[in-house]
Amino acid sequence: MSVFTDYKKEIMDAAHNERIRIALSRAIKNYRAHTNNALRKFPHTIKMAEEVRQIKEKAIGEMEELAQQACEAIEENKGKAYIAKTADDALGIIGELVGTGKLIVKGKSMTGEEIELREHLEELGNEVYETDLGEFIIQQLKERPMHILSPSVHVPKEDVARLFSKITGEELPPDIETLAATARKLLRDKFFQADFGISGANVVTADTGTLFLIENEGNVRLATGAPPVHIALVGMEKLVPTLNDAYKVAEVTWRYANYTVPQYVSLVSGPSKTGDIERVITYGVHGPREFHVIFMDAGRTDLAKHPILRQALYCLRCGGCLYECPVFAVTAGHFGDKYFAGIGAVWAAMISQNIEKAASMAYTCLTCGRCKIRCPVKIDIPEMVIELRRLIAEGEINPQ
Amino acid sequence: MNKKSEGLIPTGLVYLADNITSKHNILGAPKGEGAKWAKGLNLPQEAETIFFAGCGYQYISGLESLMSLVRGLDKSVVGTNLPMSIASYQKKLGVDLAGMYRKMFAKGGESDAQPLRDAVSVLSHLGVKFGYLADDEPCCGGLLYYTGFEKEFVENAGEMYKKLKSFGVKRIISIVPVCTYTLHDLFPDCIEGYDLEVRHWSQVVLENIKSGELRFPEGVKVTYHDPCQLARYLGVIEEPRQILRAIKGIELVEPEWTKGEWATCCGGGGGFEVVFPELSQMLAVNRVKELLETGAQIIVTQCPGCIIQLKDGLKQLKADGVKVLDLAQIVAMAMGV
Numbered sequence: 179m180s181v182f183t184d185y186k187k188e189i190m191d192a193a194h195n196e197r198i199r200i201a202l203s204r205a206i207k208n209y210r211a212h213t214n215n216a217l218r219k220f221p222h223t224i225k226m227a228e229e230v231r232q233i234k235e236k237a238i239g240e241m242e243e244l245a246q247q248a249c250e251a252i253e254e255n256k257g258k259a260y261i262a263k264t265a266d267d268a269l270g271i272i273g274e275l276v277g278t279g280k281l282i283v284k285g286k287s288m289t290g291e292e293i294e295l296r297e298h299l300e301e302l303g304n305e306v307y308e309t310d311l312g313e314f315i316i317q318q319l320k321e322r323p324m325h326i327l328s329p330s331v332h333v334p335k336e337d338v339a340r341l342f343s344k345i346t347g348e349e350l351p352p353d354i355e356t357l358a359a360t361a362r363k364l365l366r367d368k369f370f371q372a373d374f375g376i377s378g379a380n381v382v383t384a385d386t387g388t389l390f391l392i393e394n395e396g397n398v399r400l401a402t403g404a405p406p407v408h409i410a411l412v413g414m415e416k417l418v419p420t421l422n423d424a425y426k427v428a429e430v431t432w433r434y435a436n437y438t439v440p441q442y443v444s445l446v447s448g449p450s451k452t453g454d455i456e457r458v459i460t461y462g463v464h465g466p467r468e469f470h471v472i473f474m475d476a477g478r479t480d481l482a483k484h485p486i487l488r489q490a491l492y493c494l495r496c497g498g499c500l501y502e503c504p505v506f507a508v509t510a511g512h513f514g515d516k517y518f519a520g521i522g523a524v525w526a527a528m529i530s531q532n533i534e535k536a537a538s539m540a541y542t543c544l545t546c547g548r549c550k551i552r553c554p555v556k557i558d559i560p561e562m563v564i565e566l567r568r569l570i571a572e573g574e575i576n577p578q
Numbered sequence: 579m580n581k582k583s584e585g586l587i588p589t590g591l592v593y594l595a596d597n598i599t600s601k602h603n604i605l606g607a608p609k610g611e612g613a614k615w616a617k618g619l620n621l622p623q624e625a626e627t628i629f630f631a632g633c634g635y636q637y638i639s640g641l642e643s644l645m646s647l648v649r650g651l652d653k654s655v656v657g658t659n660l661p662m663s664i665a666s667y668q669k670k671l672g673v674d675l676a677g678m679y680r681k682m683f684a685k686g687g688e689s690d691a692q693p694l695r696d697a698v699s700v701l702s703h704l705g706v707k708f709g710y711l712a713d714d715e716p717c718c719g720g721l722l723y724y725t726g727f728e729k730e731f732v733e734n735a736g737e738m739y740k741k742l743k744s745f746g747v748k749r750i751i752s753i754v755p756v757c758t759y760t761l762h763d764l765f766p767d768c769i770e771g772y773d774l775e776v777r778h779w780s781q782v783v784l785e786n787i788k789s790g791e792l793r794f795p796e797g798v799k800v801t802y803h804d805p806c807q808l809a810r811y812l813g814v815i816e817e818p819r820q821i822l823r824a825i826k827g828i829e830l831v832e833p834e835w836t837k838g839e840w841a842t843c844c845g846g847g848g849g850f851e852v853v854f855p856e857l858s859q860m861l862a863v864n865r866v867k868e869l870l871e872t873g874a875q876i877i878v879t880q881c882p883g884c885i886i887q888l889k890d891g892l893k894q895l896k897a898d899g900v901k902v903l904d905l906a907q908i909v910a911m912a913m914g915v
Contacts, residue, residue, distance in 0.1 A: 182585075182586075182588065186854070189854075189857070190854075190856065190857065193856075193857055193860055210835060502840075504842055504843050504845060504861050504864065504865075505857070505861070507864070508857070508860055508861070508864070509857075533586070534586065537586040537587070541587070541588050541591065541850075541853055542850075542853075542854065544806070544843045544845070544848065544850050544861075545724060545806075545848045546806040546810070546843035547806055547810040547811065548806075548810065548839075548840065548841075548842070548843065550810070551810065551839050551840065564723065564724060564726065566726075567587075567724070567725060567726030568726040568727075568728045569726075570583050570586050570587065570726055571580065571583050571586075571587060571725065571726030571727050571728070572580050572583070572726070572728065572729065573580030573581065573582030573583050576582040576583065576586070577586075
């Protein structure tokens with residue numbers, strides 16, 4: 179019972195935290211207004227989301243074949259591709275590529291959070307910078323992300339000003355523009371000094387081996403473009419067969435993440451190359467000389483076999499469900515493990531295999547179902563949570 | 579319950595689930611307790627169409643007392659888990675805990691079941707013929723399903739179906755959202771040849787009311803709170819609104835965003851309230867705030883769980899002038915029955 183008791187204390191502390199409530203009520207209001215606006219301007223998105231559901235349903239059943247195909251495509255583009263069966267395998271591959279004593283700039287990646295990639299690289303004696311502003315704030319605060327898209331959703335600007343003042347030694351006002359400029363100043367040189375740039379990916383095509391990277395800040399372009407080596411860690415559920423599928427997945431993802439269009443979408447398929455001198459193909463010009471992609475399974479192909487829980491793999495990580503969750507509105511990501519809220523319980527149980535945490539989360543879900551209404555691919559989160567409770571109650575999954 | 583799941587399922591839920599399997603009602607009250615509200619109404623027990631009252635309203639005063647007790651404990655240093663464990667233990671010794679709650683928080687019993695009395699009066703007034711199983715009404719066991727006790731749920735469902743069949747039931751008019759969803763959607767999945775027609779009270783009412791006959795005693799602004807299971811699980815969203823709009827004197831005012839399928843949960847879903855009593859109360863307060871912004875004088879809903887939550891939310895906000903009523907109470911008033 180101690181896991182539950184500790185967990186309950188954590189979420190009740192969060193629920194009593196006025197700062198979290200203020201930050202979230204602002205975020206929820208803005209999310210709804212922006213998403214409504216985006217869907218009104220681009221009404222075809224709703225129909226396209228149904229198509230994306232079909233694409234994901236099919237792709238999740240073929241993850242292994244798609245990963246194989248993507249590896250071949252990436253190798254053909256002169257990148258290196260790997261399939262990691264477990265989280266440890268993924269950490270091992272990346273650890274070996276990076277070594278020790280290196281400077282690393284990172285784009286935000288939930289898959290990275292899932293396997294604690296940053297911590298692992300730091301333990302190996304590397305200096306790692308999170309470059310997404312929210313993630314940078316979280317790293318500096320030594321906290322964990324509280325939302326899949328907006329990791330610092332629970333931190334109001336006043337707290338950021340205090341944090342950045344401490345880092346810079348200057349007295350900074352709680353003015354968001356000033357704070358963003360400060361982050362730029364703090365990280366600018368790191369991009370160009372870094373030995374490695376590490377990213378995740380929002381969607382990956384099997385036919386061409388192309389990573390789609392959706393962002394607004396420009397940090398992902400810099401982190402994956404400036405350093406000499408780009409390493410990407412990709413959960414196998416991100417794979418779809420073709421470029422055409424990936425465009426649809428990407429558009430639906432950003433629209434439900436409350437954007438009409440994101441400022442940047444990068445499509446990366448291999449290392450930088452040129453044929454400009456005598457038509458001789460040479461690798462490594464302005465962009466990275468090396469490009470490594472790790473496709474990680476870590477429980478995903480097993481999860482895909484479960485008729486109800488496999489829906490968790492359809493998730494586009496738009497984060498919309500979290501804004502509709504009444505519990506999340508007062509606790510933020512404390513109602514969470516690596517991933518959050520109802521769907522997070524499924525990831526905790528089946529991917530992280532943290533059964534006690536998963537049970538605690540499963541019984542924190544109201545099964546009210548508003549998340550499902552929001553979800554672009556109509557993942558039935560209450561159905562999954564109830565199934566998870568059944569697996570727990572009937573002893574089909576239990577802590578070893 | 580499987581041994582391996584010990585410690586993983588919150589005690590409060592195990593307690594409620596055990597009430598259903600051992601006493602056939604969610605509160606663990608003795609047989610006959612739930613049907614008291616219908617005394618003197620002379621509803622026939624044998625009928626092809628029955629009114630299904632459900633645990634929620636029949637035991638609402640006991641449940642309210644239980645909630646008030648666990649909320650107090652949850653905020654104290656003791657926490658909820660310990661008292662819930664003691665409750666389970668006491669039950670094994672044969673102590674009538676439900677009775678104890680009621681004595682601790684003694685209140686007038688009759689008014690608690692007003693939504694049920696009004697619901698049947700409205701149906702009778704509309705000329706709908708139906709019976710009521712009274713002491714023999716079985717619990718649908720919905721909570722077992724939501725807690726994860728599927729084996730127990732399926733077993734209960736089979737027994738319940740047999741019982742309903744033995745009374746010759748063909749059609750059910752159900753009022754509690756969770757029972758309605760359980761009877762309408764979950765039972766067909768686990769009972770072979772299930773052939774009962776299940777409809778929600780508001781659907782039957784809407785079909786039978788004639789325009790022009792409904793008038794509220796005074797002009798009033800009301801808002802409507804959608805219970806999750808009714809709106810999102812069963813898709814009953816328009817029916818209650820059409821009924822409200824048909825009543826002269828009532829002005830329906832709604833939150834801009836959180837209505838219909840987007841309505842915010844009251845914070846009392848699926849036993850959540852006994853696992854996180856204090857958090858559940860916070861969510862009730864949040865929902866009530868959204869509803870109060872409409873300027874409504876009455877919050878209308880159709881779920882005993884929501885009613886307990888919303889009443890508590892109003893109390894916390896000291897919004898004394900605003901009432902929470904079941905739609906059945908509103909319609910009864912508008913009909914003058």
